[in-house]
Amino acid sequence: PTVGLDPAIDTLPASFRWGVATSAYQIEGAHEEDGRTPSIWDTYCRTPGMVHDGDNGDVACDHYHRMPEDVALIGSLGVDTYRFSVAWPRVQPGGRGPVNPAGLAFYDRLVDELLAKGIDPWVTLYHWDLPQELEDAGGWPARDTAYRFADYSMLVFDALSDRVREWTTLNEPWCSAMLGYYEGRQAPGRQDFGAAIHAVHHLLLGHGLATQRMREAATGPTGFGITLNMSHSSPATDSEVDREAARRADGLSRRIYLDPLVKGHYPEDVVADLARRGVTIPVRDGDLEVIRQPIDVLGVNYYSSHRFSGVDEQGNTTDADGLPVDRTVRFGLPVTAMDWEIIPEGFTELLVQLGREYPGVPMVITENGAAFDDEADETGFVRDADRTAYLESHIAAVAKARELGADVRGYFAWSLMDNFEWSYGYEKRFGLVHVDYATQVRTPKSSALWYRDTIRRVRGS
Numbered sequence: 001p002t003v004g005l006d007p008a009i010d011t012l013p014a015s016f017r018w019g020v021a022t023s024a025y026q027i028e029g030a031h032e033e034d035g036r037t038p039s040i041w042d043t044y045c046r047t048p049g050m051v052h053d054g055d056n057g058d059v060a061c062d063h064y065h066r067m068p069e070d071v072a073l074i075g076s077l078g079v080d081t082y083r084f085s086v087a088w089p090r091v092q093p094g095g096r097g098p099v100n101p102a103g104l105a106f107y108d109r110l111v112d113e114l115l116a117k118g119i120d121p122w123v124t125l126y127h128w129d130l131p132q133e134l135e136d137a138g139g140w141p142a143r144d145t146a147y148r149f150a151d152y153s154m155l156v157f158d159a160l161s162d163r164v165r166e167w168t169t170l171n172e173p174w175c176s177a178m179l180g181y182y183e184g185r186q187a188p189g190r191q192d193f194g195a196a197i198h199a200v201h202h203l204l205l206g207h208g209l210a211t212q213r214m215r216e217a218a219t220g221p222t223g224f225g226i227t228l229n230m231s232h233s234s235p236a237t238d239s240e241v242d243r244e245a246a247r248r249a250d251g252l253s254r255r256i257y258l259d260p261l262v263k264g265h266y267p268e269d270v271v272a273d274l275a276r277r278g279v280t281i282p283v284r285d286g287d288l289e290v291i292r293q294p295i296d297v298l299g300v301n302y303y304s305s306h307r308f309s310g311v312d313e314q315g316n317t318t319d320a321d322g323l324p325v326d327r328t329v330r331f332g333l334p335v336t337a338m339d340w341e342i343i344p345e346g347f348t349e350l351l352v353q354l355g356r357e358y359p360g361v362p363m364v365i366t367e368n369g370a371a372f373d374d375e376a377d378e379t380g381f382v383r384d385a386d387r388t389a390y391l392e393s394h395i396a397a398v399a400k401a402r403e404l405g406a407d408v409r410g411y412f413a414w415s416l417m418d419n420f421e422w423s424y425g426y427e428k429r430f431g432l433v434h435v436d437y438a439t440q441v442r443t444p445k446s447s448a449l450w451y452r453d454t455i456r457r458v459r460g461s
C-alpha cells in the first residue's frame, strides 16, 4: 500500500495511542446465548420499517464465536488499543439483579486475549443496548435507569478492573437521547422531545453515579471518561439569526453535555431555549455535583461538521409551532456513503475549540471513520482509496489541532471491521477490514494496511 502521508501526521509523538473501535451489538451476534436477554435494539430491529432491509444483530459478525481470530486480526493492524463495549443484557440480563457469570465470562476471555497480544482493552460500558426490561420500566427518561446503570457498571468494574485501565461510561448520549427518544431514528424509536431531555439528564446522572463508584473502588491507576459525538457548528452567514441558530444547535448537541460534566451546571442559554419549548431539565438537589466528576479522558467521536441558518427556504425565521428555525446548510463538499460531508477542517476547529472552552481535559478520538461503497475483488480485497484519504486527512486534522494547543492523546478508527450499522443495517460499511457476511471471512482493506504502516511510521519502529 502507498504510505501517502500528510506531513502533519509526522508531528504526532511516538507515545500517541492508536486503536480501532467496535461496539457489542454491532459485531457480537449470539443474541440468545449464555443468558443474554433482548435489548431495545433487538426490539427495534423487529419493528417493521425501522431498519434497512429488516436487518438485525442476531448474527452480525459472529464475533462472540470468533473472538480469538478477531483479536489476532487487531494485533495484525499494529494498534496498541482496542475499544469495545460490554453488552448490558449479557452481563445483567433484564438490567437488574445479580451478575450473569456466563455472559461476563466472554469479556473476561476477551480482555485476557487482548493482553496476551499486548493490546490495551478500552471498555465502553454502554453503547446503546439498554435491556428491554428497563425500557419497559421507563427507559432513560426515567430517573431509576441512572441508578441501574451505576449498579451494572460496578458488576463489570469488579470483574475486569484488575486488568482494564481505561473506562468510558457512555457512548454518545446525544444519540441515545435525541435519536432514540425524540427523532425515533434509533431504538427505542420514541418521538417525544420532553422525554429526550429527561433522558439527557438521566444519562449524565448515570455517568456521574457510575464514575463516582468506580473511582472509589479503583486500586491501580485507572482512567475514567465519557464519549460524546460532536461536530463543529458554525453560522451559515454572519447574520444575527444565523449565529443564533448555530448557538442553539451547538447548545443542544454539545454544551448541554459538556457544561454539566466539566463546569457543574447546564448552559443558561440552553435552559432558556428549552423553557421556550415548555421543557425543564429534571435536576434534583445534588445531581449536578454527581454529574461533575473529574474526567481523565474525554472521548471525541467525529464524523462531520455543520453550518446553520435561522431562516428556512421560504424566508421564515419561525416554524409552524412558532419555534425558531435551525436549518442545516450544506457546504457543498464531497460526501461519504452516509451522505455526510467530508470536513477535516471542522475536526481541527472542534478540537481547538474544546481545548479552549474546557481546558485541562485531555482528549482521545474514540471514533472517526467513514462508510464508502466498497467493491471487493474475487479474493475479497477492497482497494478503498477513498477511506484511506478520509483517514489521512482526519488524522492530519488531529495533528494540526495538537499543534494549535488541543491536548489529544490518541486516535481510534471506526471501525475494526464492517458491521451492523444500526438503522442502515449491513448496507453501510465502515470497516478497515472487509466482512463477507455469507462466510464471515475477514479481509483487511487497503486502508487497514495504510493505517498499520502509518502507525509504524509515527512510532518510528
Ligand code: GBH
Pocket: 023, 026, 171, 172, 175, 229, 301, 303, 304, 339, 340, 341, 367, 414, 421, 422, 430
Ligand atoms: C457513531 O455514531 C456510533 O458510535 C457508531 O456505533 C456508529 O457505527 C458510527 O458512528 C457510524 O455511524 O447527517 O451530516 O448531520 C455516529 C453519530 C450522529 C454521526 C449524527 C453523524 C449526523 C451527520 N452520528 N451525525 S449529518
